Amino acid sequence: MKKLFAEFFGTYWLVFGGCGSALFAAGIPELGIGFTGVSLAFGLTVLTMAYAVGHISGGHFNPAVSFGLWAGGRFDIKDLIPYVIAQCSGAITAAATLFFIASGKAGFAIDNTKAGAFASNGYGSFSPDGFSMASAFTVEFVLTMFFLLIILGATDKLANGKFAGVAIGLALTLIHLISIPITNTSVNPARSTSQALFTQGEPLLQLWLFWLAPILGAIVAGIIYKNLLQKNDSE
Template sequence: MKKLAAEFIGTFWLVLGGCGSAMLAAGIPELGIGYMGVAFAFGLTVLTMAFAIGHISGCHLNPAVSVGLLIGGRFPAKDLLPYIVSQVLGGIAGAGVLYLICSGQDGFAIDPKSAGAFASNGYGDFSPHGYNLTSAFITEVVMTFMFLIIILGATDERAPAGLAPIAIGLGLTLIHLISIPVTNTSVNPARSLSQALFVGGQPLAQVWMFWVAPVIGAILAGVTYKWLGSGK
């Protein structure tokens, strides 16, 4: 239960910190943090939680990460579903708190026809810069693949001790710097679902892709690193 609670809290923080920075701080004229600030916000949520709860639950905060670690031989199958449920619920809770905060501003409303509404992910008309399904799918598969390679490598027993949170946090920052214009960056099904539930409409209809593509990328990374890291 403590592991599941840690995953809930960690995913709550990831959504509140990452999506919250996009909603509250990114677009302020002259003072806004922009894409770079949002990218660092997501990276910082993972970095801080890795130090805070990594020793409790492993700090997955992401169903795709749990799947990739399972395939890579680093995570027991019996814990997969409970972890995913905790991550999804933590993400929804984070989105709920963000909604309550945003609702305190006069005129706030979520437009389900607007790309990136409530920091949601999307493709086609719902991509921040109009990238189609193929581009979005490739982006999410490749970015999740690289994220899992970073995680599996940085947490390898042969890697420098104590530095994994920094590598993983900066890795997620770089992933966002590359892919925010394409999909608003998911690489995390729980993060995508949490926002889409509040938006509805097409962002919710498109959320399937932000489960399928990251999981495929994670599986490929798990298989690849299991081979790559096998020689000791």
């Protein structure tokens, strides 16, 4: 249960910090943090929670990461579904907190006809810069694949584990710098689900892509690392 609570709180912090920065701080006139600030916020949430609770649960905070670590032989399949449930629960609870806070401002309403409403992900007319479904799928697949390669490499028994959290947090920052204009950046099905549930409409109908592409990318990364990159004891 401690592992599941760690995943719950870690994913809560990721969504609260990352999506919260997008909702409340990105567009403040003259003082807004913009895409760069939001990218950094997502990276910092993972970095800080990796050191806070990573030693308890492994610090996944993302269903795609759990699938990727399983494919790479680093995670027991019996823990997969409990982890995903804990991650999604943490993300949805964080989104509910963000919705409650946002509701405290006069005139607040989620316009689910606009791209990025309530920090949701999307493609086509719901992509921040109008990218197609194929572009969205490709970027989510590729970026999640490399994210898992970085995670698997940084946490390898031969790597310097003390700096794993830094590498992973910076990787997530870079991922957001690349893909916010394309999909508003997911690479995390739990993060996408939490925002889509409150946004409803087309972002909820497009949610399938933000489960399928990241999980496939993560599984491919796990297979690649296990078979092509990971050193065996005999090597």
